[in-house]
Amino acid sequence: MGRIVKLGAGAEFDLIRRFTAADDALPPEVMVGPGDDAAVLQGGWVISTDMAVEDVHFRRSWISDEEIGWRAGAAAISDLAAMGAMPVAVLLSVAAPRGGSVDLAAVNAGVRAVALAHGAPVVGGDVSHSPGPLVLDVVVVGRTLWPVQRDGAEPGDDVWVTGTLGASAAAVRSWEAGGEPNAELRRSFAAPRPRVDEARALVERELVDAMIDISDGLAGDAGHLAAASGVAITLEEDRIPVAAAAVEALGPEGAFDAALHGGDDYELCFVTDPGVIDSAYFAARFGVQVTRVGYVSEGSGVWLQGPDGSRTRLERGGFDHWEGVASPEPGAS
Amino acid sequence: MGRIVKLGAGAEFDLIRRFTAADDALPPEVMVGPGDDAAVLQGGWVISTDMAVEDVHFRRSWISDEEIGWRAGAAAISDLAAMGAMPVAVLLSVAAPRGGSVDLAAVNAGVRAVALAHGAPVVGGDVSHSPGPLVLDVVVVGRTLWPVQRDGAEPGDDVWVTGTLGASAAAVRSWEAGGEPNAELRRSFAAPRPRVDEARALVERELVDAMIDISDGLAGDAGHLAAASGVAITLEEDRIPVAAAAVEALGPEGAFDAALHGGDDYELCFVTDPGVIDSAYFAARFGVQVTRVGYVSEGSGVWLQGPDGSRTRLERGGFDHWEGVASPEPGAS
Numbered sequence: 001m002g003r004i005v006k007l008g009a010g011a012e013f014d015l016i017r018r019f020t021a022a023d024d025a026l027p028p029e030v031m032v033g034p035g036d037d038a039a040v041l042q043g044g045w046v047i048s049t050d051m052a053v054e055d056v057h058f059r060r061s062w063i064s065d066e067e068i069g070w071r072a073g074a075a076a077i078s079d080l081a082a083m084g085a086m087p088v089a090v091l092l093s094v095a096a097p098r099g100g101s102v103d104l105a106a107v108n109a110g111v112r113a114v115a116l117a118h119g120a121p122v123v124g125g126d127v128s129h130s131p132g133p134l135v136l137d138v139v140v141v142g143r144t145l146w147p148v149q150r151d152g153a154e155p156g157d158d159v160w161v162t163g164t165l166g167a168s169a170a171a172v173r174s175w176e177a178g179g180e181p182n183a184e185l186r187r188s189f190a191a192p193r194p195r196v197d198e199a200r201a202l203v204e205r206e207l208v209d210a211m212i213d214i215s216d217g218l219a220g221d222a223g224h225l226a227a228a229s230g231v232a233i234t235l236e237e238d239r240i241p242v243a244a245a246a247v248e249a250l251g252p253e254g255a256f257d258a259a260l261h262g263g264d265d266y267e268l269c270f271v272t273d274p275g276v277i278d279s280a281y282f283a284a285r286f287g288v289q290v291t292r293v294g295y296v297s298e299g300s301g302v303w304l305q306g307p308d309g310s311r312t313r314l315e316r317g318g319f320d321h322w323e324g325v326a327s328p329e330p331g332a333s
Numbered sequence: 334m335g336r337i338v339k340l341g342a343g344a345e346f347d348l349i350r351r352f353t354a355a356d357d358a359l360p361p362e363v364m365v366g367p368g369d370d371a372a373v374l375q376g377g378w379v380i381s382t383d384m385a386v387e388d389v390h391f392r393r394s395w396i397s398d399e400e401i402g403w404r405a406g407a408a409a410i411s412d413l414a415a416m417g418a419m420p421v422a423v424l425l426s427v428a429a430p431r432g433g434s435v436d437l438a439a440v441n442a443g444v445r446a447v448a449l450a451h452g453a454p455v456v457g458g459d460v461s462h463s464p465g466p467l468v469l470d471v472v473v474v475g476r477t478l479w480p481v482q483r484d485g486a487e488p489g490d491d492v493w494v495t496g497t498l499g500a501s502a503a504a505v506r507s508w509e510a511g512g513e514p515n516a517e518l519r520r521s522f523a524a525p526r527p528r529v530d531e532a533r534a535l536v537e538r539e540l541v542d543a544m545i546d547i548s549d550g551l552a553g554d555a556g557h558l559a560a561a562s563g564v565a566i567t568l569e570e571d572r573i574p575v576a577a578a579a580v581e582a583l584g585p586e587g588a589f590d591a592a593l594h595g596g597d598d599y600e601l602c603f604v605t606d607p608g609v610i611d612s613a614y615f616a617a618r619f620g621v622q623v624t625r626v627g628y629v630s631e632g633s634g635v636w637l638q639g640p641d642g643s644r645t646r647l648e649r650g651g652f653d654h655w656e657g658v659a660s661p662e663p664g665a666s
């Protein structure tokens with residue numbers, strides 16, 4: 001089965017690392033610099049920015065202008081969730097095509113709705129016309145006294161995910177094939193719900209060693225955790241919670257690929273000491289399934305373990321949409 | 334003389350105000366919300382975001398990729414200066430055209446250079462390819478215990494500007510006419526220097542009642558101060574410090590128009606009690622001219638006072654590049 005069309009973030013990670021020179025001295029006000037889901041400033045302020053580009057991350061024929069705003073806002077807020085932070089404020093920059101075809105009030109209403117649903121007003125931003133596609137950049141500011149980074153996974157830890165995976169990528173696949181996804185798939189793409197409350201519940205109980213949100217697909221994002229922590233992560237094939245609607249749309253093999261490599265699920269992948277998570281608690285309090293999907297061991301990379309116990313190393317997941325974009329030489333920055 | 338071509342921010346202000354619903358309740362962590370140069374969070378954190386769009390704010394045939402980065406970073410940092418804040422950290426989002434024609438390492442190097450020159454490392458960001466033009470969104474985080482807002486101007490106050498005005502707009506005019514600006518004009522556009530140190534010196538001496546950076550032209554930005562403070566501002570025609578190089582390029586009338594209505598000077602316009610500014614101090618310490626350009630009185634709007642003492646109300650300055658972009662109904666948001 002072919003690769004799911006991946007409009008999402010993809011191989012941006014390395015480029016961002018090169019963008020943000022890790023060797024620049026950080027002033028005392030900066031507690032966590034480049035390389036995590038968000039930067040952390042003195043006092044527990046967490047800040048991140050997330051871009052959504054028409055015809056790269058979404059198409060305007062797929063979802064409404066308000067949904068475009070919600071989705072971009074949710075993706076940005078998801079980075080705060082990944083740090084265990086509470087959203088405080090949002091800023092919205094928009095480059096809008098000339099000609100009036102985009103309803104900026106609706107885009108703004110979507111961002112504002114998802115921000116306010118998580119307690120954060122929109123406190124600023126910028127707006128420009130553009131000769132090109134609609135581009136949104138959503139800046140999120142949050143706060144936490146215990147920022148969860150990517151680098152705390154230790155051999156012996158369990159690896160978990162919230163929710164189910166693959167529905168959003170299945171929706172994209174339906175649209176790209178000229179069809180229309182069913183309501184459930186469509187909602188996964190158009191109206192994702194960032195896992196802020198679930199993340200806070202984990203952090204407040206001091207249960208999490210490392211965490212990331214799944215924007216690039218489970219394989220790729222688990223890979224970021226493994227790389228940052230200097231460990232190997234093994235995903236157990238028959239434990240991965242593939243969305244039933246994705247299976248219905250793509251068949252089991254396609255849905256599994258979507259769950260592993262498709263983006264835009266905005267669920268959390270988190271790492272804990274073994275045996276500390278009570279999944280019934282999450283089901284009861286948040287109505288959300290949490291699933292242990294694998295384990296941490298010494299080594300490196302992300303591995304897929306079949307039902308027979310055999311392990312295969314996964315290549316970097318995700319469609320590299322950076323082909324053809326000039327990128328700095330490794331280490332240049 | 335025709336209107337200076339204005340690629341700058343223009344009439345974005347009203348749209349941002351509508352974007353950011355001033356009637357949303359602000360949580361206790363947000364001290365200053367929508368409507369100023371930047372938002373202010375508890376603890377004196379100041380945050381702003383500024384977008385630069387190819388063929389709207391700049392053309393790639395005019396300046397290098399590194400200059401594009403510097404200029405976008407400087408414009409964003411200028412908003413911190415306008416609040417009297419010290420830069421702490423910068424985040425950079427980039428949407429880059431496919432095909433490799435943009436050197437992202439150079440763009441990043443430009444942003445990083447201007448950020449580090451003001452003490453702020455680049456701590457994060459996002460990057461995507463795009464089917465459209467190069468778009469940068471620069472997020473700046475700063476800090477100050479005394480944020481200077483726009484609403485403190487009082488009748489009887491003096492109105493001042495740093496530096497000279499009109500050179501950046503004159504450079505744009507040269508390029509748009511098919512020529513090449515001289516080195517001084519070019520530098521004004523390509524490598525503006527945000528007035529962070531000058532603003533800090535003003536704030537530390539508690540000299541400033543209100544301040545804004547001049548990104549939309551003196552007339553427009555003085556208009557923002559007047560509107561926020563509920564006063565009238567009168568600019569004295571023969572006191573406005575028109576850049577000599579702009580006069581050389583455009584003649585006195587064209588240069589005056591560029592100074593009044595052209596954008597992208599990134600100087601400061603500030604309001605003080607009468608007689609408190611020692612311009613010799615600024616010349617000696619910063620090598621920067623500061624000029625009293627007018628005064629505050631009761632009323633509203635921005636007025637131009639001729640050498641004979643007659644006053645003319647200025648229409649809103651700036652070229653409205655929002656024509657054709659759907660905008661929300663006033664008050665909608």
